[in-house]
Amino acid sequence: MTFLADLVQTLINGILQGGVYAAAAVGLSLIFGVSGILNAAHGELVMLGAFATYWLFTLYHVDPLLTLPVSFALLFALGFTLQYFVLHRTLGRPLLLSLLVTFGISMILVNAALRLWSADYRMLRIPYFEHSLLVGPFILPLSRVVACAVGIGMVAGLSWLLASTRLGRMIRATAQDLEMARLVGVNPRSIYAVTFGLGAGVSGVAGSLVALYAPVEPNMGLTFTLFAFAVVVLGGLGYTAGVVWGGLTLGIAQALTETYLEAGLSLLVAFFLLYLILRFMPAGIMGKGRLE
Amino acid sequence: MTTIRTTRGARWLALLLLGAFVLATPGGAWLGRPADAQPKEFKVGVALSVSGIFSRDAALFKEVYDLWAETVNKAGGIRVKGTGYPVRITYYDDESSPQKSAQLVERLATSDKVDLLLAGFGSSVAFAATAVAEKYKYPYISGAASANPLFERGYKYFFATLNKTFDEVEGAAKVWALVSPKPTRAAVIGSDHLFGKLAAEGFKKFLGEMGIEVVHFEIFPLDLADYNSLLLKVKRQNPDLLLVGGLFSHALRVMKATKEVDFSPKGMAFSYGPTVPEFLKEFGKDAEGVIAASEWLPSFPFKDPVFGSAAQFNETVVQKYGHPADYVQAAAAGGLVAQQKAIETLGLVPPLGEKEREALMEQLHKQEVQTLYGQVKFAADGGIVQKPPIAVQIQNGKFALVYPKDVSGTQAGTLIYPLAPWRSR
Incomplete structure (x- = not known):
């Protein structure tokens, strides 16, 4: 392989990984952008989505792609309930409180998952997803292509919902000016709950996408929480569509590091990138994030 | 009134004390059962x-x-x-x-x-x-x-x-001396923790002693997200063998990534992972021919x-x-x-x-x-004495001894080599 072909293959790997990063981070960005909650249980929502797909496929032989709506619905219900009955009390309080409460929720979810499903590493074996597309000298593993495409499509869909629907306008109004939103008849408690539900739902779908190519286990969430925070900061805090740029930047940077330096340096590069963005571009790569 | 209150108070106090006594007495000794009737454990x-x-x-x-x-x-x-x-x-x-x-x-x-x-x-x-x-x-x-x-x-x-780790992986490295034609190039990767790193270093040492060139050696982080990039880099070196130091989760990810990037080395060995029962469950026929370091077989x-x-x-x-x-x-x-x-x-x-x-x-x-x-x-340093390191290979969904030739009467089977390319498994 020539240097150029190597480089292109590395960029492909980075983009495929980046698309999943974006999908896994968009829920965190949405929830933070609207209700100001830093959700430390974010990775656990991804984990639950992955398990939803795993069990539906394993027990009922449901095609993994068909499990995506189910995963979304289950996680939406969980997110809505959590926000409506628990996290609602943290609104308007210091950020640390929501972090503490969501950290507690993450502990409960991880331990419940351990209790229910044990610590086993489980992998989906989907014959038609185990092949790779060959484009000239380049290899595109099908499961990753699907995960990346669906992930980016989901971010686009969520951005459209926020920009062009009545629900989206209500969510944005609540995020921009709570009092004004109240005056025009928006019920903030319900809107916050719907927003958290949406964020949890898309995180669940991201988990389902991860399950297409990576092992599923109760402790998988923490990595996703960390990467999602990094992606959200790279893309710009509170700027939902920015996660695509954040995810791709992180994915490509890691792939380049793994190919041309050492795999052991990929985390270092990720967090160095995070430092650079926070230091020089605090509103994210596109400059559209929230600065306060 | 004061007297009545005091009497009532005293009764409550007495009741409380009695309750506390009952609760605090181990094994319910107050009921007349001797405390040592509870068997020692x-x-x-x-x-x-x-x-x-x-x-x-x-x-x-x-x-x-x-x-x-x-x-x-x-x-x-x-x-x-x-x-x-x-x-x-x-x-x-x-x-x-x-x-x-x-x-x-x-x-x-x-x-x-x-x-x-x-x-x-x-x-x-x-x-x-x-x-x-x-x-x-x-x-x-x-x-x-x-x-x-x-x-x-x-x-x-x-x-x-x-x-000890170096000895533990010896069998899974030395087994390659038995195959023909003898492999000449190997890649060794290991996960970044004590056992994974030492296992990888052990593989490297034994391969070196056997005259097999280690064309790629790399330690990767425990929570590596993208195994494909790593395995593609290894694939480009075109090694005959891939040897992996790490635990079960790493073995899973490496196997899956080699398939996804269509990297089919002629032989694959893991320091640990394939002998965990889920490995066979997950990979079925795809695991055929994979070698693992081991120390024991039910036979x-x-x-x-x-x-x-x-x-x-x-x-x-x-x-x-x-x-x-x-x-x-x-x-x-x-x-x-x-x-x-x-x-x-x-x-x-x-x-x-x-x-x-x-x-x-x-x-x-x-x-x-x-x-x-x-x-x-046990030896003076706590290590076990006289335990031959063995290598097992997945053959027909079971573990077969492949190195050394004989362990306490159990004979080594024929080694599957080279592995079938992913596309024909």
Whole structure:
């Protein structure tokens, strides 16, 4: 392989990984952008989505792609309930409180998952997803292509919902000016709950996408929480569509590091990138994030 | 009025005191039952990785510990001078964190005051936990801690039934000398933790000695997200062999990534992972021909008075847990039998104080015990003596001995080499 072909293959790997990063981070960005909650249980929502797909496929032989709506619905219900009955009390309080409460929720979810499903590493074996597309000298593993495409499509869909629907306008109004939103008849408690539900739902779908190519286990969430925070900061805090740029930047940077330096340096590069963005571009790569 | 109030108050106080007395008296002695009617038992404690990166691997240990407690208690407990003393195990989750494991071992020693300690899973956990065990003089016999530095600290209370990491992977490296044409180029990767790194270095050392060039050597982080980039880089070097140091989760990811990037080396070996039952379940036919370092097979002709023969132990594990016994389970069982035998020989009864535990440690160094895992005899550094490192290969969905040629009468089978390319598996 020539240097150029190597480089292109590395960029492909980075983009495929980046698309999943974006999908896994968009829920965190949405929830933070609207209700100001830093959700430390974010990775656990991804984990639950992955398990939803795993069990539906394993027990009922449901095609993994068909499990995506189910995963979304289950996680939406969980997110809505959590926000409506628990996290609602943290609104308007210091950020640390929501972090503490969501950290507690993450502990409960991880331990419940351990209790229910044990610590086993489980992998989906989907014959038609185990092949790779060959484009000239380049290899595109099908499961990753699907995960990346669906992930980016989901971010686009969520951005459209926020920009062009009545629900989206209500969510944005609540995020921009709570009092004004109240005056025009928006019920903030319900809107916050719907927003958290949406964020949890898309995180669940991201988990389902991860399950297409990576092992599923109760402790998988923490990595996703960390990467999602990094992606959200790279893309710009509170700027939902920015996660695509954040995810791709992180994915490509890691792939380049793994190919041309050492795999052991990929985390270092990720967090160095995070430092650079926070230091020089605090509103994210596109400059559209929230600065306060 | 004052008098009435005082009387009522006194009655309440008396009732409260009586209640407190009833609650505080152990074993309900106030009912007239003598306190010592409660049978004495061995309090056993273990800090185990129920969650975290080693959780799947550590779950295998819990199975064996539970099985041991059940077997021993069913037989009336550990027999000392004709009396049986049941065992009761307290588990704590160390979350796969060495620091947490050390804290929990300290808690077991000082707060729970257990009589015996059992070992957690893995070298990194053992590295921290054994420092505390040594301080409080508790023998700590691990069936899954093999990193060489563990044995270089001069500890007296640390014992291991596995070979040291370098020796453990020797079979999975030297097996390649048996194939023809002899491979000339190999890639070695290892996960970034004590065992993974040492295993990778062990592979590199033995391959070097055999004249096989290591064209790629890399240590990768535990939580690497994209294995494909790593494996593509390895593929570009076009090695004949891929050898991987790491645990079960890494083996899973590496296998999957090699398939996704269509990298088909002629031979693949893992320091650990393929012998974990889920590996075969996950990969089925795709796992055919994969080699793993090992130390035990159910077909070995070993036996002991607790678990019976190696084959019986395997059968019990199959019946109880639905999968064949892994070699680390046999190694853990061997350690349990050795400790139980030492207790019986010394005639120790619970509770065990510091002196008794010291005697137990000395006995463990002294004795030579036949177990289902083979002969257990510890050297001065706590390492096991005379255990041939073996390599097993997945053949027709089962593990076949492929190196060395003969282990206690079990003959090595023919090696599958080269592996079929991914596209034709």
